[in-house]
Amino acid sequence: MAHYPFDGDANDVSGHEHHGEVHGATPMKGKFGNAYSFNGKDSRIKLSASTIQGTELTVNIWVKTKDNKYGLISGANQSMDNEYLIYFDENEKLAPYYHGNSVKTDISVSDNKWHNLTVVTQIDQTRVYIDGLHKKTLEFGSKTPFNVECFWIGGDQDILNGGWEPSQQFEGIIDELRIYNRALTEVKIQALYKQPQVVLNKDK
Incomplete structure (x- = not known):
């Protein structure tokens, strides 16, 4: 598990020390305390690749953007650039990628x-929540453990640690990123939305 409040740095405050490195992102006022602003060009944050493990995963993140096409979270390895990717396509719709495969949705958050x-990945399905509300369950999951060697937020790496296509970089603000190596229940997802500072069981 990892928790990044982004209050002046990219440190993991969960106690697991999956600390990140800021590359060009700018500190600014966020949804809660401070956050990081991304310019859609060359601002990203590199996180510890060990943050993503196993086949079950929950990513919970606050975003503010009017961008219409971007990679939000990108995990890659030497042979697969889209090992784990939360991507919004040219239609502003969420398209998660696992092990190079993807599925399209009708979900968008590009209204500034x-x-x-929240994206919950399991072996045989993916659940998507916006503002604590369940929006869609996709018959699309991860049957094999994720193999992530480089893990970034703020853009889509088309090769390991690089290949930053200009049209796939995030422009906007990111705050309060949490990553769990398990599938959170709807009750816990709603708790995170209503009380973002709450510490869920097993966070420590």
Whole structure:
């Protein structure tokens, strides 16, 4: 598990020390305390690759953007650039990628307002929540453990640690990123939305 409040740095405050490195992102006022602003060009944050493990995963993140096409979270390895990717396509719709495969949705958050996005990955399905509300369950999951060697937020790496296509970089603000190596229940997802500072069981 990892928790990044982004209050002046990219440190993991969960106690697991999956600390990140800021590359060009700018500190600014966020949804809660401070956050990081991304310019859609060359601002990203590199996180510890060990943050993503196993076949079950929950990503919970606050975003504010009017961008219409971007990679939000990108995990890659030497042979697969889209090992784990939360991507919004040219239609502004969420398209998660696992092990190079993807599925399209009708979900968008590109209205320049703060939204809490949660993507829950399991072996045979993916659940998506916006602002604590269940929006869609996809018959699309991860049957094999993720193999992530480089893990970034703020853009889509088309090769390991690089290949930053200009049209796939995030422009907007990111705050309060949490990553769990398990599938959170709807009750816990709603708790995170209503009380973002809450510490869930097993966070420590």
